[in-house]
Amino acid sequence: MIRVLLADDEHLIRGAIATLLGLEPDIEVVAQVARGDLVAQAVREHGPDVIVLDIEMPGMDGLSVAEALPGHAVLMLTSFGRPGYLRRALAAGVRGFVPKDASSDELATAIRRVHAGGRYLDPEMAASAMMAGESPLTDRERDALAQAARGASVGEIAKSLHLTEGTVRNYLSSAITKLGASNRITAIRAAQEKGWL
Template sequence: MIKVLLADDEHLIRQALATLLGLEPDIEVVVQVGRGDQVVGAVEAHSPDVVVLDIEMPGMDGLSVAEALPGQAIVILTSFGRPGYLRRALAAGVRGFIPKDASASELAAAIRKVRDGGRYLDPEMAASAMMAGESPLTERERGALELAATGLSVGEISVAMHLTEGTVRNYLSSAITKLGASNRITAIRMARDMGWL
Protein backbone atom coordinates (compact mmCIF):
# COMPACT_ATOMS: atom_id res chain seq x y z
CA MET A 1 0.00 0.00 0.00
CA ILE A 2 1.11 3.56 -0.77
CA LYS A 3 0.67 5.63 2.39
CA VAL A 4 -0.48 9.19 1.63
CA LEU A 5 -0.68 12.35 3.70
CA LEU A 6 -3.27 14.87 2.44
CA ALA A 7 -2.86 18.56 3.30
CA ASP A 8 -5.56 20.99 2.19
CA ASP A 9 -7.26 23.72 4.21
CA GLU A 10 -10.63 23.13 2.53
CA HIS A 11 -12.20 20.37 4.61
CA LEU A 12 -14.74 19.30 2.00
CA ILE A 13 -12.11 18.97 -0.74
CA ARG A 14 -9.74 17.12 1.57
CA GLN A 15 -12.48 14.66 2.61
CA ALA A 16 -13.55 14.11 -1.00
CA LEU A 17 -9.97 13.44 -2.09
CA ALA A 18 -9.43 11.03 0.78
CA THR A 19 -12.61 9.17 -0.14
CA LEU A 20 -11.72 8.97 -3.83
CA LEU A 21 -8.14 7.88 -3.16
CA GLY A 22 -9.46 5.30 -0.69
CA LEU A 23 -11.21 3.60 -3.61
CA GLU A 24 -7.83 2.86 -5.19
CA PRO A 25 -6.68 -0.69 -4.31
CA ASP A 26 -3.07 0.35 -3.60
CA ILE A 27 -3.47 3.76 -1.91
CA GLU A 28 -4.29 4.51 1.72
CA VAL A 29 -4.69 8.03 3.13
CA VAL A 30 -3.04 7.63 6.54
CA VAL A 31 -3.42 11.23 7.75
CA GLN A 32 -5.15 14.47 6.78
CA VAL A 33 -4.22 17.98 7.91
CA GLY A 34 -5.78 21.37 7.24
CA ARG A 35 -2.81 23.65 7.92
CA GLY A 36 0.59 23.85 6.33
CA ASP A 37 2.35 24.15 9.68
CA GLN A 38 0.95 20.74 10.69
CA VAL A 39 2.51 18.83 7.80
CA VAL A 40 6.10 18.35 9.01
CA GLY A 41 4.95 16.92 12.37
CA ALA A 42 2.43 14.66 10.64
CA VAL A 43 5.14 13.39 8.26
CA GLU A 44 7.37 12.58 11.24
CA ALA A 45 4.51 10.82 13.06
CA HIS A 46 3.09 8.82 10.13
CA SER A 47 5.98 8.35 7.62
CA PRO A 48 3.86 8.62 4.46
CA ASP A 49 5.25 7.46 1.14
CA VAL A 50 3.77 10.51 -0.64
CA VAL A 51 2.62 13.90 0.63
CA VAL A 52 -0.13 15.66 -1.36
CA LEU A 53 -0.08 19.40 -0.69
CA ASP A 54 -2.27 22.34 -1.55
CA ILE A 55 -0.32 25.58 -2.10
CA GLU A 56 -2.57 28.07 -0.31
CA MET A 57 -2.88 26.97 3.33
CA PRO A 58 -2.84 28.83 6.64
CA GLY A 59 0.20 28.57 8.87
CA MET A 60 2.61 27.71 6.06
CA ASP A 61 2.07 27.57 2.31
CA GLY A 62 2.58 24.33 0.43
CA LEU A 63 5.74 25.48 -1.31
CA SER A 64 7.39 26.37 2.01
CA VAL A 65 6.30 22.99 3.37
CA ALA A 66 7.92 21.27 0.38
CA GLU A 67 11.14 23.19 1.01
CA ALA A 68 11.06 21.99 4.64
CA LEU A 69 10.76 18.33 3.56
CA PRO A 70 13.81 17.61 1.37
CA GLY A 71 13.79 14.12 -0.07
CA GLN A 72 10.09 13.55 0.61
CA ALA A 73 7.96 12.41 -2.34
CA ILE A 74 5.56 15.32 -2.85
CA VAL A 75 2.67 16.06 -5.20
CA ILE A 76 1.37 19.64 -5.32
CA LEU A 77 -2.35 19.75 -6.08
CA THR A 78 -3.43 23.30 -6.75
CA SER A 79 -5.92 25.59 -8.40
CA PHE A 80 -3.08 28.11 -8.83
CA GLY A 81 -1.16 27.14 -11.97
CA ARG A 82 1.18 30.10 -11.75
CA PRO A 83 4.49 29.58 -13.60
CA GLY A 84 6.60 30.76 -10.68
CA TYR A 85 4.92 28.23 -8.38
CA LEU A 86 5.89 25.34 -10.64
CA ARG A 87 9.50 26.54 -10.87
CA ARG A 88 9.74 27.00 -7.10
CA ALA A 89 8.16 23.58 -6.50
CA LEU A 90 10.64 21.89 -8.82
CA ALA A 91 13.52 23.72 -7.15
CA ALA A 92 12.28 22.35 -3.79
CA GLY A 93 12.37 18.80 -5.15
CA VAL A 94 8.63 18.39 -5.76
CA ARG A 95 8.09 15.68 -8.36
CA GLY A 96 4.34 16.03 -8.96
CA PHE A 97 2.39 19.17 -9.86
CA ILE A 98 -1.21 18.88 -11.04
CA PRO A 99 -4.34 21.07 -11.06
CA LYS A 100 -7.21 20.54 -8.62
CA ASP A 101 -9.55 19.95 -11.53
CA ALA A 102 -7.63 16.79 -12.47
CA SER A 103 -9.49 13.50 -12.20
CA ALA A 104 -9.08 11.19 -9.21
CA SER A 105 -7.43 8.64 -11.49
CA GLU A 106 -4.91 11.25 -12.64
CA LEU A 107 -4.07 12.11 -9.02
CA ALA A 108 -3.68 8.41 -8.22
CA ALA A 109 -1.39 7.99 -11.24
CA ALA A 110 0.68 10.98 -10.09
CA ILE A 111 0.97 9.51 -6.58
CA ARG A 112 2.15 6.16 -7.96
CA LYS A 113 4.67 7.72 -10.32
CA VAL A 114 6.10 10.06 -7.69
CA ARG A 115 6.32 7.22 -5.14
CA ASP A 116 8.33 5.24 -7.70
CA GLY A 117 10.78 8.14 -8.14
CA GLY A 118 9.33 9.60 -11.34
CA ARG A 119 7.86 13.01 -12.19
CA TYR A 120 4.27 13.86 -12.98
CA LEU A 121 3.75 17.39 -14.28
CA ASP A 122 0.57 18.72 -15.80
CA PRO A 123 1.52 19.48 -19.44
CA GLU A 124 -0.39 22.79 -19.56
CA MET A 125 1.20 24.04 -16.35
CA ALA A 126 4.66 22.98 -17.55
CA ALA A 127 4.19 24.75 -20.90
CA SER A 128 3.02 27.94 -19.16
CA ALA A 129 6.04 27.90 -16.87
CA MET A 130 8.41 27.48 -19.81
CA MET A 131 6.81 30.32 -21.76
CA ALA A 132 6.77 32.70 -18.78
CA GLY A 133 10.50 32.47 -18.18
CA GLU A 134 12.37 33.17 -14.98
CA SER A 135 11.41 35.83 -12.49
CA PRO A 136 13.23 39.08 -13.29
CA LEU A 137 13.32 39.95 -9.59
CA THR A 138 16.41 39.56 -7.45
CA GLU A 139 16.02 37.89 -4.06
CA ARG A 140 16.19 41.31 -2.32
CA GLU A 141 13.61 42.86 -4.68
CA ARG A 142 11.29 39.91 -4.14
CA GLY A 143 11.79 40.12 -0.37
CA ALA A 144 11.01 43.85 -0.27
CA LEU A 145 7.92 43.34 -2.44
CA GLU A 146 6.72 40.44 -0.25
CA LEU A 147 7.03 42.57 2.88
CA ALA A 148 5.29 45.48 1.14
CA ALA A 149 2.46 43.08 0.27
CA THR A 150 1.87 42.49 3.98
CA GLY A 151 1.23 46.21 4.42
CA LEU A 152 4.55 47.18 6.00
CA SER A 153 5.87 50.70 5.45
CA VAL A 154 9.28 51.37 3.89
CA GLY A 155 10.63 52.04 7.39
CA GLU A 156 9.27 48.73 8.72
CA ILE A 157 10.63 46.87 5.69
CA SER A 158 14.06 48.45 6.25
CA VAL A 159 14.09 47.19 9.84
CA ALA A 160 12.95 43.69 8.81
CA MET A 161 15.55 43.44 6.03
CA HIS A 162 18.32 45.22 7.98
CA LEU A 163 18.69 47.80 5.21
CA THR A 164 18.43 51.57 4.97
CA GLU A 165 15.12 53.07 3.90
CA GLY A 166 16.79 54.40 0.74
CA THR A 167 17.98 50.92 -0.20
CA VAL A 168 14.48 49.51 0.35
CA ARG A 169 13.00 52.26 -1.85
CA ASN A 170 15.56 51.38 -4.53
CA TYR A 171 14.63 47.67 -4.39
CA LEU A 172 10.92 48.46 -4.60
CA SER A 173 11.47 50.92 -7.45
CA SER A 174 13.60 48.40 -9.32
CA ALA A 175 10.94 45.69 -8.89
CA ILE A 176 8.22 48.05 -10.14
CA THR A 177 10.34 48.95 -13.19
CA LYS A 178 11.28 45.34 -14.02
CA LEU A 179 7.64 44.27 -13.88
CA GLY A 180 6.50 47.23 -15.97
CA ALA A 181 4.10 48.21 -13.22
CA SER A 182 2.84 51.71 -12.51
CA ASN A 183 3.08 51.39 -8.72
CA ARG A 184 3.86 49.06 -5.83
CA ILE A 185 0.32 47.62 -5.61
CA THR A 186 0.29 46.71 -9.31
CA ALA A 187 3.78 45.21 -9.02
CA ILE A 188 2.67 43.03 -6.11
CA ARG A 189 -0.41 41.84 -8.04
CA MET A 190 1.63 41.10 -11.16
CA ALA A 191 4.30 39.20 -9.23
CA ARG A 192 1.62 37.18 -7.41
CA ASP A 193 -0.15 36.37 -10.67
CA MET A 194 3.10 34.94 -12.01
CA GLY A 195 3.78 33.02 -8.80
CA TRP A 196 6.94 35.00 -8.06
CA LEU A 197 5.69 36.05 -4.62
Protein backbone atom coordinates in the same frame (compact mmCIF):
# COMPACT_ATOMS: atom_id res chain seq x y z
CA MET B 1 -0.03 -0.03 -0.62
CA ILE B 2 1.07 3.55 -1.26
CA ARG B 3 0.62 5.45 1.99
CA VAL B 4 -0.51 9.06 1.39
CA LEU B 5 -0.69 12.11 3.66
CA LEU B 6 -3.11 14.85 2.51
CA ALA B 7 -2.63 18.47 3.57
CA ASP B 8 -5.33 20.92 2.50
CA ASP B 9 -7.12 23.56 4.56
CA GLU B 10 -10.44 23.06 2.75
CA HIS B 11 -12.15 20.28 4.70
CA LEU B 12 -14.65 19.38 1.97
CA ILE B 13 -11.99 19.14 -0.74
CA ARG B 14 -9.60 17.20 1.50
CA GLY B 15 -12.35 14.76 2.45
CA ALA B 16 -13.45 14.29 -1.16
CA ILE B 17 -9.88 13.63 -2.30
CA ALA B 18 -9.37 11.13 0.53
CA THR B 19 -12.59 9.33 -0.41
CA LEU B 20 -11.67 9.16 -4.10
CA LEU B 21 -8.16 7.95 -3.38
CA GLY B 22 -9.60 5.37 -0.99
CA LEU B 23 -11.31 3.76 -3.98
CA GLU B 24 -7.92 2.98 -5.53
CA PRO B 25 -6.78 -0.57 -4.74
CA ASP B 26 -3.15 0.40 -4.13
CA ILE B 27 -3.50 3.79 -2.34
CA GLU B 28 -4.30 4.38 1.32
CA VAL B 29 -4.72 7.84 2.90
CA VAL B 30 -3.03 7.40 6.29
CA ALA B 31 -3.33 11.00 7.54
CA GLN B 32 -5.03 14.31 6.80
CA VAL B 33 -4.10 17.76 8.11
CA ALA B 34 -5.62 21.19 7.56
CA ARG B 35 -2.55 23.34 8.24
CA GLY B 36 0.90 23.44 6.73
CA ASP B 37 2.60 23.68 10.11
CA LEU B 38 1.10 20.29 11.09
CA VAL B 39 2.58 18.36 8.16
CA ALA B 40 6.04 17.60 9.63
CA GLN B 41 4.52 16.07 12.78
CA ALA B 42 2.08 14.00 10.70
CA VAL B 43 4.98 12.78 8.55
CA ARG B 44 6.86 11.65 11.69
CA GLU B 45 3.77 9.93 13.11
CA HIS B 46 2.48 8.21 9.97
CA GLY B 47 5.51 7.74 7.67
CA PRO B 48 3.67 8.35 4.38
CA ASP B 49 5.18 7.31 1.06
CA VAL B 50 3.77 10.36 -0.73
CA ILE B 51 2.82 13.75 0.72
CA VAL B 52 0.10 15.62 -1.19
CA LEU B 53 0.15 19.35 -0.38
CA ASP B 54 -2.05 22.29 -1.20
CA ILE B 55 -0.08 25.49 -1.77
CA GLU B 56 -2.12 28.01 0.20
CA MET B 57 -2.71 26.83 3.77
CA PRO B 58 -2.65 28.53 7.16
CA GLY B 59 0.36 28.08 9.41
CA MET B 60 2.79 27.38 6.57
CA ASP B 61 2.23 27.36 2.82
CA GLY B 62 2.74 24.15 0.87
CA LEU B 63 5.86 25.38 -0.91
CA SER B 64 7.55 26.18 2.42
CA VAL B 65 6.48 22.77 3.75
CA ALA B 66 8.04 21.07 0.72
CA GLU B 67 11.27 23.03 1.20
CA ALA B 68 11.34 21.90 4.85
CA LEU B 69 10.92 18.21 3.92
CA PRO B 70 13.82 17.43 1.59
CA GLY B 71 14.05 13.83 0.45
CA HIS B 72 10.32 13.14 0.75
CA ALA B 73 8.09 12.29 -2.21
CA VAL B 74 5.94 15.42 -2.48
CA LEU B 75 3.14 16.20 -4.91
CA MET B 76 1.51 19.63 -5.05
CA LEU B 77 -2.25 19.67 -5.67
CA THR B 78 -3.37 23.22 -6.23
CA SER B 79 -5.83 25.56 -7.85
CA PHE B 80 -2.96 28.06 -8.24
CA GLY B 81 -0.99 26.97 -11.30
CA ARG B 82 1.23 30.03 -11.31
CA PRO B 83 4.52 29.55 -13.17
CA GLY B 84 6.61 30.81 -10.26
CA TYR B 85 4.98 28.29 -7.95
CA LEU B 86 5.87 25.44 -10.28
CA ARG B 87 9.49 26.60 -10.57
CA ARG B 88 9.82 27.04 -6.80
CA ALA B 89 8.23 23.63 -6.18
CA LEU B 90 10.65 21.94 -8.58
CA ALA B 91 13.60 23.72 -6.95
CA ALA B 92 12.40 22.37 -3.59
CA GLY B 93 12.45 18.81 -4.93
CA VAL B 94 8.70 18.44 -5.45
CA ARG B 95 8.13 15.60 -7.91
CA GLY B 96 4.52 16.21 -8.89
CA PHE B 97 2.34 19.22 -9.67
CA VAL B 98 -1.36 18.63 -10.39
CA PRO B 99 -4.28 21.11 -10.62
CA LYS B 100 -7.26 20.61 -8.32
CA ASP B 101 -9.54 20.33 -11.33
CA ALA B 102 -7.69 17.19 -12.48
CA SER B 103 -9.59 13.91 -12.52
CA SER B 104 -9.17 11.44 -9.67
CA ASP B 105 -7.55 9.07 -12.19
CA GLU B 106 -4.94 11.71 -13.04
CA LEU B 107 -4.21 12.33 -9.36
CA ALA B 108 -3.86 8.59 -8.68
CA THR B 109 -1.53 8.25 -11.69
CA ALA B 110 0.56 11.17 -10.42
CA ILE B 111 0.80 9.63 -6.94
CA ARG B 112 1.92 6.29 -8.39
CA ARG B 113 4.55 7.94 -10.58
CA VAL B 114 5.91 10.08 -7.72
CA HIS B 115 5.98 7.02 -5.45
CA ALA B 116 7.96 5.12 -8.10
CA GLY B 117 10.58 7.90 -8.12
CA GLY B 118 9.36 9.63 -11.26
CA ARG B 119 7.88 13.05 -11.91
CA TYR B 120 4.39 14.11 -12.90
CA LEU B 121 3.75 17.63 -14.16
CA ASP B 122 0.44 18.76 -15.52
CA PRO B 123 1.19 19.57 -19.20
CA GLU B 124 -0.66 22.91 -19.21
CA MET B 125 1.06 24.09 -16.03
CA ALA B 126 4.46 23.05 -17.38
CA ALA B 127 3.84 24.90 -20.66
CA SER B 128 2.74 28.05 -18.80
CA ALA B 129 5.84 27.95 -16.63
CA MET B 130 8.11 27.60 -19.64
CA MET B 131 6.43 30.50 -21.44
CA ALA B 132 6.57 32.77 -18.39
CA GLY B 133 10.31 32.44 -17.96
CA GLU B 134 12.32 33.13 -14.82
CA SER B 135 11.49 35.82 -12.32
CA PRO B 136 13.39 39.03 -13.16
CA LEU B 137 13.46 40.00 -9.47
CA THR B 138 16.51 39.68 -7.27
CA ASP B 139 16.03 38.12 -3.83
CA ARG B 140 16.13 41.57 -2.17
CA GLU B 141 13.63 43.05 -4.64
CA ARG B 142 11.30 40.09 -4.04
CA ASP B 143 11.68 40.40 -0.24
CA ALA B 144 10.93 44.12 -0.31
CA LEU B 145 7.96 43.68 -2.64
CA ALA B 146 6.59 40.78 -0.55
CA GLN B 147 6.69 42.89 2.58
CA ALA B 148 5.04 45.77 0.74
CA ALA B 149 2.33 43.32 -0.32
CA ARG B 150 1.66 42.60 3.36
CA GLY B 151 1.18 46.34 3.94
CA ALA B 152 4.58 47.18 5.45
CA SER B 153 5.80 50.76 5.09
CA VAL B 154 9.20 51.61 3.60
CA GLY B 155 10.48 52.22 7.13
CA GLU B 156 9.20 48.86 8.36
CA ILE B 157 10.69 47.06 5.37
CA ALA B 158 14.04 48.81 5.94
CA LYS B 159 14.08 47.80 9.58
CA SER B 160 13.09 44.20 8.83
CA LEU B 161 15.69 43.77 6.06
CA HIS B 162 18.38 45.80 7.88
CA LEU B 163 18.60 48.32 5.05
CA THR B 164 18.25 52.07 4.71
CA GLU B 165 14.93 53.48 3.57
CA GLY B 166 16.61 54.80 0.42
CA THR B 167 17.87 51.32 -0.46
CA VAL B 168 14.39 49.87 0.05
CA ARG B 169 12.92 52.55 -2.22
CA ASN B 170 15.53 51.63 -4.84
CA TYR B 171 14.64 47.93 -4.61
CA LEU B 172 10.94 48.69 -4.92
CA SER B 173 11.52 51.06 -7.83
CA SER B 174 13.66 48.45 -9.59
CA ALA B 175 11.01 45.77 -9.07
CA ILE B 176 8.32 48.07 -10.45
CA THR B 177 10.43 48.77 -13.54
CA LYS B 178 11.34 45.12 -14.13
CA LEU B 179 7.70 44.07 -13.90
CA GLY B 180 6.58 46.81 -16.29
CA ALA B 181 4.27 48.17 -13.63
CA SER B 182 3.23 51.73 -12.94
CA ASN B 183 3.32 51.51 -9.13
CA ARG B 184 3.80 49.13 -6.18
CA ILE B 185 0.24 47.83 -6.29
CA THR B 186 0.40 46.79 -9.94
CA ALA B 187 3.91 45.39 -9.42
CA ILE B 188 2.69 43.29 -6.49
CA ARG B 189 -0.29 42.07 -8.50
CA ALA B 190 1.91 41.17 -11.49
CA ALA B 191 4.41 39.28 -9.32
CA GLN B 192 1.64 37.42 -7.50
CA GLU B 193 -0.06 36.40 -10.75
CA LYS B 194 3.21 34.84 -11.91
CA GLY B 195 3.82 33.18 -8.55
CA TRP B 196 7.01 35.14 -7.96
CA LEU B 197 5.86 36.36 -4.52
